[in-house]
Amino acid sequence: MDQHDRELDELLASYRSAVPDPDPSANFMPELWRKIEARQSLMLRVRKLTQVFVGAAAAVSLLFAMIEVVPRTSRQDLSQQEMAHESYVDALAAAHPADNLAALGIVPHDSSDSRKK
């Protein structure tokens, strides 16, 4: 076992000399810088695309917000205007339609009068 251990140590040590440090080719640095620039331009493109996407998303969100807010306020304005003109009885009648009252067994005053007639 010890002998094999020693032999393995020698073998691994001689592997280093069997595979020496290779000399870089003349193309090593130009190719490296080409790869760096290619990655840089890709990152720039991704960044630009992200900015466009974020801008578009913000614009769409703003549009939806406007659609959501503007009609609601105009509806609220309209109902507030109506409420300013109608009387308490009108408002009560609007809140309790005749059908609902009939379902509860409450007969509107006008209808019983008309039956008598």
Add this chain to the structure above:
Amino acid sequence: MLVEFEQIEKAQHGDDAAFNQVVIAYRKRILGTIARLIGRPEDVEDVAQEVFLRLYYSLDQLRTPEVFEPWLYRLTVNASYDYLRKQRRRSESRMSDLSEQQVMMADAAAGGKISGEEQRQKQVKELVESLLAGVSEQDRILLTLKEVEGLSLKELEKIYKVNENALKVRLFRARQRVLNAFEASSKESRRKD
């Protein structure tokens, strides 16, 4: 350190000329380490360029220039590991898949051009690579860094960010596996003789 700390700091701050100097200082050493880690000479430059590419884009994350070398080794280990993992997927070993050097060696041996020393080195290379093929990519890299590159446990600790005892256990197990394979191959070659 093969370069001044100042050079690394300049490269960290985006000085491309300083980065160029750092690459020139370390490329031969890194090429050698990768050659022994992956065992395919024709892909060594590609993997080394990937290491320096990763270095270029991660240099700003380096806390101090003192830890530059373990950092560079870490990038080398990761790029070599990624390469070996990809290679395992393409595991079919046909003649077309043999490295250029292996083909050249085979041709030269067939033509009787290969010298005795080259023949011995070729045998060492083939034997070590076949032994290392029996362990996982991680163990192959760890064992090569320790036994072939001669890195200390302290240096490995900095590269792997794992405590020394865990590394010792892992190294012992990997070495045992390689040793068993080595014993088996020794017995086999003795039987043939």
